[in-house]
Amino acid sequence: MRLVTFQTKAGTIHIGALRADDHEIVVLDSVAPSMLALIDGGAEALAQAKSALAAAAKVVARADVRLLSPIPRPKQNVMCLGMNYVAHAIESLRARGSEIKMPEFPVFFTKALNTVCGDGDSVPLDPNVTSQLDYEVELAYVFGRTAKNVKKADALDYVFGYTILNDISARDLQNRHQQFFKGKSLDNSGPIGPCIVTADEIPDPATLAIKLRLNGELRQSSHTGDLIFDIPSGIEYLTLGTTIEAGQIVCTGTPAGVGMGLTPPAYMKAGDVVEAEIEKIGVLTNHIVAA
Numbered sequence: 255m256r257l258v259t260f261q262t263k264a265g266t267i268h269i270g271a272l273r274a275d276d277h278e279i280v281v282l283d284s285v286a287p288s289m290l291a292l293i294d295g296g297a298e299a300l301a302q303a304k305s306a307l308a309a310a311a312k313v314v315a316r317a318d319v320r321l322l323s324p325i326p327r328p329k330q331n332v333m334c335l336g337m338n339y340v341a342h343a344i345e346s347l348r349a350r351g352s353e354i355k356m357p358e359f360p361v362f363f364t365k366a367l368n369t370v371c372g373d374g375d376s377v378p379l380d381p382n383v384t385s386q387l388d389y390e391v392e393l394a395y396v397f398g399r400t401a402k403n404v405k406k407a408d409a410l411d412y413v414f415g416y417t418i419l420n421d422i423s424a425r426d427l428q429n430r431h432q433q434f435f436k437g438k439s440l441d442n443s444g445p446i447g448p449c450i451v452t453a454d455e456i457p458d459p460a461t462l463a464i465k466l467r468l469n470g471e472l473r474q475s476s477h478t479g480d481l482i483f484d485i486p487s488g489i490e491y492l493t494l495g496t497t498i499e500a501g502q503i504v505c506t507g508t509p510a511g512v513g514m515g516l517t518p519p520a521y522m523k524a525g526d527v528v529e530a531e532i533e534k535i536g537v538l539t540n541h542i543v544a545a
Contacts, residue, residue: 290325296398332365342512362492363434380545395414397499418530420444423438462478
């Protein structure tokens, strides 16, 4: 299933499942009041959602509603892996003038809750805050149950589903503060969507094409099989001695082609349209607007 959270013109918020044609959404009010509640409902709630999708008792046109982030208000900050594609690790280290050396262990950081927005939402660009706003298409996964000390062989059993996250980053703030959090936690700098694809429809997340376009120009193009630390490895490291709750969103890093790595660097500006696309999930589109 491709699960969404949407807002009607009347302002009410619901969860639903996209039909095969992408033009209609089956409303899942009878199953759960929110995406987090659906996740907490486990296998039984998922089975009910599948039955509701097949019955299609209540349907709305996608064009008549506004898609929100699939989880509009996560329980905790979004967790992220940095420098997790070889080519991106090289371009990042080179841009900072650092030694070209691959990480021996995953680099973890978080994005604040204020970053979360959805497909079609605007991302503000305030020139008094940053002049180096960059894009990063990333595959993200959502935990389906509480996890701790998970072994790699069992890791995918804990995944509820997959989505797209654009890890929009202010490079000048990253460099100024010498860490990831501030530069990656500006308002609306973490678009997520357009849907969560349930794990049963993506049995192997290492087989997906991943790309990003800026104003129609292809900037990033890779494959999730190129991750340095694949999703099972990342889950094993992340849950070591750490309890991760159901509903936690984790993004897995971005491939090469970010604006910071170009010669000369090329950052986003007001009026730009950025499209992050991952095979089997869809396209996440956002607009950069002057703040």
